[in-house]
Amino acid sequence: xxxxTTQPVSLATYLGKTLTYVSVNQTGxxxxxxxxxxVGNKHxxxxxxxxxxxxxxxxxxxxxxxxxxxxxLAAQGGFVEAPSLIPWRETAATNRALNIVTTLGAxxxxxxxxxEA
Numbered sequence: 810x811x812x813x814t815t816q817p818v819s820l821a822t823y824l825g826k827t828l829t830y831v832s833v834n835q836t837g838x839x840x841x842x843x844x845x846x847x848v849g850n851k852h853x854x855x856x857x858x859x860x861x862x863x864x865x866x867x868x869x870x871x872x873x874x875x876x877x878x879x880x881x882l883a884a885q886g887g888f889v890e891a892p893s894l895i896p897w898r899e900t901a902a903t904n905r906a907l908n909i910v911t912t913l914g915a916x917x918x919x920x921x922x923x924x925e926a
Contacts, residue, residue: 824894826923826925827923827924828855828921828922828923829844829921829922829923829924830919830920830921831843831844831919831920831921831922832919833859833909833916833917833918833919833920834915834917835862835909835911835915835916835917836915837915838865838911838912838913838914838915839910839911840870840908840909840910841908841909841910841911841916842906842907842908843906843907843908843909843920843922844906844907844922844924845906846872846904846905846906847903847904847924848903848904849903849904849926850903850904850924850925850926851899851900851902851903851905851924851925851926852871852899852900852905852906852907852922852923852924853896853898853899853900853922853923853924853925854869854890854896854897854898854899854907854920854921854922855892855893855894855895855896855897855921855922855923856890856891856892856893856897856920856921857888857889857890857897857918857919857920857921858887858888858889858890858918858919859887859888859909859916859917859918859919859920860882860885860886860887860916860917860918861882861883861884861885861886861887861911861914861915861916861917862884862885862914862915862916862917863884863913863914863915864882864883864884864913864914865881865882865911865912865913865914866879866880866881866882866911866912866913867879867880867882867909867910867911867916868880868909868910869898869907869908869909869910870908870910871900871901871902871905871906871907871908872905872906872908873901873902873905874901876898876899876900876901877898879912882914884914887918892921896923903926907922
């Protein structure tokens with residue numbers, strides 16, 4: 810599995826909450842950590858815009874298990890999850906990382922994460 814770190818692009822405050830905007834730019838298929846485990850907190854994905862470089866699958870995990878099943882995406886295909894007050898998905902427990910896992914193609918785009926208890 811290929812591991813590539815991602816760096817937050819920016820932090821913003823919305824309704825008193827701090828959001829992390831993470832740029833995703835995998836160089837190849839594999840697992841990329843979007844947010845490291847945070848003691849006492851869950852990571853909640855509240856928005857995303859992602860595409861794939863090649864035909865493949867994309868899913869999210871929390872380092873222990875899947876938090877979204879694999880989605881089949883065509884080359885240059887993708888999806889948008891508009892920012893929402895209700896998370897699209899979140900880690901199953903506190904103290905877990907949020908990862909993106911791809912097969913065949915590389916994911917590109919951005920993810921908005923809220924980290925809280």
